[in-house]
Amino acid sequence: MKFKLKLFPWLLSAAIFPLSSIAESTLGSENPVKVWSQHILKNQPEKILAETYHDVQSNIQSAGQNLWGNTTLSLSVENGQLIGRNGVSNIEVGASFPLKRLNQEDVFNELSKGYAQLGKHQQAWLAWKSRGIARNLLDTVSKQLLISQNNQQRLQQAKRLYEMVEAQVKAGAGSRLDLALAKQQLSEAQARAAGSEAALKATQPLLKAWGISLPVSEMKVLLKVHPTPVSFSDLDALIQKHPQVLYLQAQQRLSIAQSEKSVWEAKQGQELYLGIRQKQADGVKDDHLLVAKIAFPLGQSSDFKMAKADAKLEQQQKQVELNLTKRDIRQALIAAQAQLLEAKARLAPIRQQLAAANEALKLSEQVWKQGEISLRDLLIAQQTQLNTALSVALAELAVHQAVRHLNQQAGE
Numbered sequence: 001m002k003f004k005l006k007l008f009p010w011l012l013s014a015a016i017f018p019l020s021s022i023a024e025s026t027l028g029s030e031n032p033v034k035v036w037s038q039h040i041l042k043n044q045p046e047k048i049l050a051e052t053y054h055d056v057q058s059n060i061q062s063a064g065q066n067l068w069g070n071t072t073l074s075l076s077v078e079n080g081q082l083i084g085r086n087g088v089s090n091i092e093v094g095a096s097f098p099l100k101r102l103n104q105e106d107v108f109n110e111l112s113k114g115y116a117q118l119g120k121h122q123q124a125w126l127a128w129k130s131r132g133i134a135r136n137l138l139d140t141v142s143k144q145l146l147i148s149q150n151n152q153q154r155l156q157q158a159k160r161l162y163e164m165v166e167a168q169v170k171a172g173a174g175s176r177l178d179l180a181l182a183k184q185q186l187s188e189a190q191a192r193a194a195g196s197e198a199a200l201k202a203t204q205p206l207l208k209a210w211g212i213s214l215p216v217s218e219m220k221v222l223l224k225v226h227p228t229p230v231s232f233s234d235l236d237a238l239i240q241k242h243p244q245v246l247y248l249q250a251q252q253r254l255s256i257a258q259s260e261k262s263v264w265e266a267k268q269g270q271e272l273y274l275g276i277r278q279k280q281a282d283g284v285k286d287d288h289l290l291v292a293k294i295a296f297p298l299g300q301s302s303d304f305k306m307a308k309a310d311a312k313l314e315q316q317q318k319q320v321e322l323n324l325t326k327r328d329i330r331q332a333l334i335a336a337q338a339q340l341l342e343a344k345a346r347l348a349p350i351r352q353q354l355a356a357a358n359e360a361l362k363l364s365e366q367v368w369k370q371g372e373i374s375l376r377d378l379l380i381a382q383q384t385q386l387n388t389a390l391s392v393a394l395a396e397l398a399v400h401q402a403v404r405h406l407n408q409q410a411g412e
Contacts, residue, residue: 031225032134032138032221032222032225033131033134033135033138033225033227033404034131034134036134036137036138036207036210036212037127037130037131037133037134038130039210039211039212040130040133040134040210040211040212041126041127041130042211043209043210043211044126044129044130046122046126047123047126049119049122050119050122050123053115053116053118053119053122054119056115060108060111060112060115070097070098071095071096071097072095072096072097073093073094073095074092074093074094074095074096074275075091075092075093076090076091076092076093076094077089077090077091077092078090078091078092089279089280089281090277090278090279090280091277091278091280092275092276092277092278092291093275093276094273094274094275094276094291095273095274095275096271096272096273097271097272097273097274098269098270098271098272107257107260107261108261110257110260110261111254111257111258111261113253113257114250114253114254114256114257114258115254117250117253117254118247118250118251118253118254120250121243121246121247121249121250122247122250124243124246124247125243125244125246125247127243128243128244128408128411128412131408131412132408133210135404135405135407135408137203137206137207137210137212138222138225138404139397139401139404140203140206141200141203141206141207141214141219141222142222142223142225142397142400143394143397144196144199144200144202144203145200145219145220145222145223146223146390146393146394146397147196147199147200147390148193148196148197148199148200150196150386150389150390150393151189151192151193151195151196151197152193153386153389154189154192154193154386155186155189155190155192155193157189157382157386158182158185158186158188158189158190159186159189161182161185161186162179162182162183162185162186165178165179165182165375166179166182177375178374178375181375181376181379182375185379200216200219201216204216225400226400227400227403227404227407228403229340229403229406229407230406230407230410230412232410235330235333238333238410238411239326239329239330239333241411242329242410242411243411244325244329244411245322245325245326245329245411248318248321248322248325249322251318252315252318252319252322255314255315255318256311256315256318259307259310259311259314259315260311262307262310262311263307263308263311269297270294270295270296270297271294271295272292272293272294273291273292273293273294273295274290274291274292275290275291275292276288276289276290276291277289277290277291329409329411332409333406333409333410336402336405336406336409336410337406339402339405339406340399340402340403340405340406342402343395343398343399343401343402344399344402346395346398347392347395347396347399350388350391350392350395351392353388353391353392354385354388354389354391354392357381357384357385357388357389358385360381360384360385361381361382361384361385364377364378364381365378
């Protein structure tokens with residue numbers, strides 16, 4: 001069978017300009033990540049801790065400045081009536097003050113600074129965490145969008161092919177077998193397009209759960225996002241300013257301040273007592289005396305020793321946690337760099353496969369026109385080309401995903 005069809009110019013144009021050309025011809029930035037992460041940050045449950053830290057910091061500052069709150073007032077009354085000394089009585093009023101409280105403002109200031117730093121770095125850590133969620137959402141939606149676009153191409157090709165073959169059959173120039181094959185191809189394309197469209201719409205609840213509104217009709221802009229990999233020469237310096245490291249260091253500083261406060265509270269110290277005593281007796285002029293006492297501890301209590309031991313253990317545990325986190329970040333960065341190199345390395349071979357698939361489709365068009373191959377063979381060439389085009393688009397997306405992953409691991 002030899003037919004001269006006008007089907008193939010549009011068919012080949014769709015094949016020569018696959019989905020991957022979208023990614024190649026557009027430039028962009030990580031704007032969706034920035035915008036989405038702001039919405040995600042607002043919906044993070046941990047966000048309320050920032051206000052709590054601020055309130056705690058204010059209360060601690062106020063407590064550190066309140067010296068009189070640690071003063072104990074005492075009243076002593078002595079009466080000799082019960083032992084037969086009528087008319088004799090002593091009254092004493094005084095106040096006791098632990099001298100170690102004189103430096104309590106320094107202790108409480110360190111604790112207050114600890115909460116201030118914790119609140120600051122907790123918010124930076126939470127923003128970084130939100131960017132990670134935004135990047136994952138962007139990767140998920142972009143992949144579904146590419147698949148949906150590819151299946152829409154399949155559907156359009158199948159529709160036009162069916163219309164052309166149907167017209168040939170009506171004109172007596174085509175076979176019913178070809179029409180059946182074209183109809184089967186159209187049905188399969190319709191099912192794939194419907195499935196991928198449903199999968200794309202299913203990403204909407206994922207976005208809305210974080211307060212992000214993006215209609216399906218506006219999702220194409222996501223394919224224009226080309227992230228730039230973070231550059232760094234000093235891995236140690238990068239790790240040192242990583243949001244997760246800074247957050248853990250803030251926790252460590254607060255833990256040290258809390259431990260020092262616990263040790264300070266458990267420590268026995270001198271106590272100053274100042275008072276005035278009035279002696280009264282019948283027939284004798286009242287006598288007034290100024291009373292001053294200083295109490296010195298003979299040793300430290302077991303609570304003090306336990307507090308010091310607990311403080312040392314807590315500091316060591318926090319340091320171990322910090323060191324492990326730094327190690328994990330280092331390993332994650334090395335793995336992310338390797339993943340990016342691997343993703344880039346896969347591009348060249350798969351693009352060569354696409355060039356070969358395009359050439360094969362051109363040749364299939366020519367020989368089909370001459371009746372040397374069947375419609376089934378042509379359909380195989382079409383599917384091979386479309387599958388390869390999708391593979392190229394997904395491979396290019398994998399590079400962008402690897403860049404976003406690297407940036408996330410770097411604390412960006």
